[in-house]
Amino acid sequence: xxxxxxxxxATPTGRTAAISVAVLAFSAFLIVTTEFLIVGLLPAxxxxxxxxxxxxxxxxxxxxxxxxxxxxxxxxxxxxxDRKRLFITILLVFAAANALAAASTSFWVLAxxxxxxxxxxxxxxxxxSETAGQLAGPDKAGQAISRVxxxxxxxxxxxxxxxxxxxxxxxxxxxxWILAALALLMALAMWVWMPHVARAAKVxxxxxxxxxxxxxxxxxxxxxVVVFTAMFTGYSYLAELLQRVAGVPPAHTGWWLMGFGAVGxxxxxxxxxxxxRSPLRATALFLLLLAIGMAAIVPxxxxxxxxxxxxxxxxxxxxxxxxxxxxxxxxxxxxxxxxAGSTNVSAANAGIGLGAVLxxxxxxxxxxxxxxxxxxxxxxxxxxxxxxxxxxxRQRASLARVP
Numbered sequence: 001x002x003x004x005x006x007x008x009x010a011t012p013t014g015r016t017a018a019i020s021v022a023v024l025a026f027s028a029f030l031i032v033t034t035e036f037l038i039v040g041l042l043p044a045x046x047x048x049x050x051x052x053x054x055x056x057x058x059x060x061x062x063x064x065x066x067x068x069x070x071x072x073x074x075x076x077x078x079x080x081x082d083r084k085r086l087f088i089t090i091l092l093v094f095a096a097a098n099a100l101a102a103a104s105t106s107f108w109v110l111a112x113x114x115x116x117x118x119x120x121x122x123x124x125x126x127x128x129s130e131t132a133g134q135l136a137g138p139d140k141a142g143q144a145i146s147r148v149x150x151x152x153x154x155x156x157x158x159x160x161x162x163x164x165x166x167x168x169x170x171x172x173x174x175x176x177w178i179l180a181a182l183a184l185l186m187a188l189a190m191w192v193w194m195p196h197v198a199r200a201a202k203v204x205x206x207x208x209x210x211x212x213x214x215x216x217x218x219x220x221x222x223x224x225v226v227v228f229t230a231m232f233t234g235y236s237y238l239a240e241l242l243q244r245v246a247g248v249p250p251a252h253t254g255w256w257l258m259g260f261g262a263v264g265x266x267x268x269x270x271x272x273x274x275x276x277r278s279p280l281r282a283t284a285l286f287l288l289l290l291a292i293g294m295a296a297i298v299p300x301x302x303x304x305x306x307x308x309x310x311x312x313x314x315x316x317x318x319x320x321x322x323x324x325x326x327x328x329x330x331x332x333x334x335x336x337x338x339x340a341g342s343t344n345v346s347a348a349n350a351g352i353g354l355g356a357v358l359x360x361x362x363x364x365x366x367x368x369x370x371x372x373x374x375x376x377x378x379x380x381x382x383x384x385x386x387x388x389x390x391x392x393x394r395q396r397a398s399l400a401r402v403p
Contacts, residue, residue, distance in 0.1 A: 017135040019193050021147050024128045027087065027186045029151035031094055031124055034117055034179055035063050036159025041172040048172070051107050061353075062111060063118045068349040071122025075342035076208045078123050083131050084194045088187050090120045095183035102176035125152070126342030129326050135195075145330075146272020149323035154265060161257040208336040216392040217340065220332040221347050223385045224325045227287065228351025229358065230378035231318050234294045234371060236356040237363065244368055246301045264315030271320030279328035280393065284386045286324065290317035291379035294372040322348075332393075 038045075038059055046056035078086060094117050101113035132144040166175040211217045234241070242248040242256050267286070274282045293314030300307045329344040330337050355378075362374045 021132050021144050023189050025148050025151035028148050029155045030182050032152050032155035033159045037163040041163045041167050044167045045172045049107050059114050063114050064349045066118035067122050068346045070119050071342045071346045075123050075126045076339045079338035084196050088190050090124045091183050091187035093120050095180045098176045098180035102173045122342045122345040125345045126338045129341045130337045146323040150268045158261040161254040208339045211333045211336050216396050217332045219389045219392050220329045224344050224347040225351045226382040228348045229354045232352045232355030233359045234375035237359045260315045263312045264319035267316035267320035271324045275324045275327045282324045286317045286320045287379050291376040295376040297372045298369045
């Protein structure tokens, strides 16, 4: 049985499956935007709540590390539940948490409002990808997962600039109220259009955790950590690069970041088209493009349209690697796909944190003009892991053929 073969009480029509995947994608956008939007809101909320910007910034760290540490365990515990009810519950949790954040009058209440949805995010991320693949069927699973990742990628790439724009337009509280209302709306949409997916049999966590003894799976997870480290070594400080190296005015930076995300969404579509053929080859291809784009930014900083082209290559490769990494890791196991997907979310968050640290050390140590080169160097490390992962894949395939 394929990892993404439908397990439905009644097989949905193509139109029903498409609508369901679209609802999952927009829900993913809202859920992941909740994580990243706050970066653009930090200056306003730190001033309003009377805390330093450094203290406010710990809300970002708190969310990311909660996702990283809790994701695999909660996903393993909840993946057997009815997916429709699970997704509706998660959206209601996000609606309540965002409303609490909007109404909070102290930093600690806001911290609670950030921890609660951080517990639910990886459960949705891991199970939504698997559910989308089941709805679409094995032949179109990669494309369906890429559509869910379109929402996730859009949130990761547009969340920060959207937060900056929203903070200026409606204030940080207004931004959270909007997220709360939209989460309620998507819970309703999920209730109306999402078909019931048959419950998977509840499997003991220790039985699911056998995937952590599989070298091929672990190698794919390690590759994801390095891939996301490379991506966020540069992307975490893209605004600084644009301002200090390319001379973009601070008032225009948010729009440049939004343009980077909008162009990069093309990569999500391309990644979804090519990943079903070979996730590992797709990883190598887009890693190569990522390295070229990041390394070319500084030399081409004042080259006008050529600079924009290099930035576009970076954005396309950056975004394509989100769904490719998820499909690659989930496809590396024959059971516990939801746990595998959630583990990749944890790997991504680990890479995001490591990339931010590495970039933060590079700027004062070598200078911001070296940031793209350091990030490209991490890509080289990731490319070095690709043959190792490929060798383990061939080894597993040969063992499977032994009678």
